[in-house]
Amino acid sequence: MRGLLSGISKQGSGIRTRRISSYDRTGGNRDCIRIEPGETAVIADMKGSGIVRHIWITFRSEDPFMRRNSIIRMYWDGERHPSVEAPLGDFFGQGWGEEYSFLSLPIAAAPKQGRALNCYFPMPFQEGARITIENESEAAFSSFYYYIDYEEHDSIPDDEARFHAWWNREQTEAHPAEGETEWGVVAPQGNNLSVLNNYLFADIAGKGHFVGLQYFVDNPGPMWYGEGDDMWLIDGESWPGSLHGTGTEDFFNSSWCPNELYQHPYFGYARIPDKLGWMGRTHCYRFFLEDPVYFEKSLHASIEHGHDNNLALDLCTVAYWYQTEPHRIFPPFPSKFLRENRPEITVRDVHRWRHEWRRSMGGSPLLWGNEIK
Structure with a gap:
């Protein structure tokens, strides 16, 4: 399916706009769900044929690494193995479990402070679609909000990508x-x-x-x-x-x-x-x-x-x-332990490198740092 604007000029004959969201079914204002540690939540289970047009997610958790400790998966047409599988943050353009603003046409992390995760890639399906969130953290998603905006179609071609x-x-x-x-700084390449x-x-x-x-x-x-x-x-x-x-x-x-x-x-x-x-x-x-x-x-x-x-x-x-x-x-999929960040290299580490370099150069007290043997 080429282009995010596919079908924008077409009339909506036979197309019905739908939404699955986390709104409060009681009519109250707790418009979110809770996802416990170890739980996999099905946030969308669509029947028939259609196209997912937009996904929006935001959440609250005590785990600052939740963007890497949770996994988003998507399944099309009753398949057993996911067609989409990625840490939640990475999928929406935030690496290392961090939260920061990210701007692109198909995917964005929007205000406040990059905490609103959006995807506009169109996602067609012929015989149903399912979207899940797995929480591999030791903390809960205390509040998980979402929209899944999609279209119902009478049919989608079997060969539609x-x-x-x-x-x-x-x-x-x-x-x-x-x-x-x-650049050949240390050795010929x-x-x-x-x-x-x-x-x-x-x-x-x-x-x-x-x-x-x-x-x-x-x-x-x-x-x-x-x-x-x-x-x-x-x-x-x-x-x-x-x-x-x-x-x-x-x-x-x-x-x-x-x-x-x-x-x-x-x-x-x-x-x-x-x-x-x-x-x-x-x-x-x-x-x-x-x-x-x-x-x-x-x-x-x-x-x-x-x-x-x-x-x-x-x-x-x-x-x-x-x-x-x-x-x-x-x-x-790698376990959450294999998704942890590598240790940060600090000023102390760089200074230790300098110390070892100084020793390798004979230890002169006048060494500046750019000398070469």
Whole structure:
């Protein structure tokens, strides 16, 4: 389904607008539900054919990490395995369990302070749809508010592509031979002629089109994290593939190692670090609403973590696409312990690095910090 505005100029013959929400069925003002620890709540169970047009969610919890400790899943047409599976915050464009404002055309985290989570991706179904929220926290959602705005249709074509989203995470490794370098600062760098050691953000079987990516990178060092090229292998083709990029910032439609907030409806940087160089957490995003990546049989999409895959990074992504069913079953979802953030690198850590460097240089009291053996 190409374009968020699909059908906006059509008359509504045979289309009925509906909403499922958390309103207070007693007529009172407690317009929310409670989701206990360990509980999976079904927030929407739609029958027949239709299209989900809008999802809005906000909540209250004593767990400050609830955005990563809860999981949103969506099932189309009675399927057993979800077509959408991601931590709640990551799906709506907030990484690391944090809350902050995020602006794009299909997904947004709106005021107050990014606590209103919105999605406008159209999501068609032919034989029912179900949306669930699993609470893996030790605390409850003391109040969970939601709207699911959708249309009832007489029918949806069987070959209409269904909406999918998949969360992945990997702590990447430094290059075994080159070490952890970039721009040849520490050691000469080699050439990468495959996708073998890249970070994988999509591995899709079926026919469809790719429409977006959230990219959350936690960088433990000050060096620029973004010399990695994006690489797309369509329908089983070999490297270098039909689409081959020139650098991470280029893929996210920016340039020259940016470190500034910028939010365009299609791409941008919703969170940046305020540390040494590019150390810390950066949230990049890119939506392919005007230029989707089409595939007939399969799509393998990945990106280098530094040129020639030489940087140790904590990478998390949410990929969004449409495809005809059946889809490839997602890998087992990581436990909440495997979704925890990596420890923050602090000023103390950097000072310890400096101390070890000073010792390696002979310990002169006059060492400044830029000396090279």
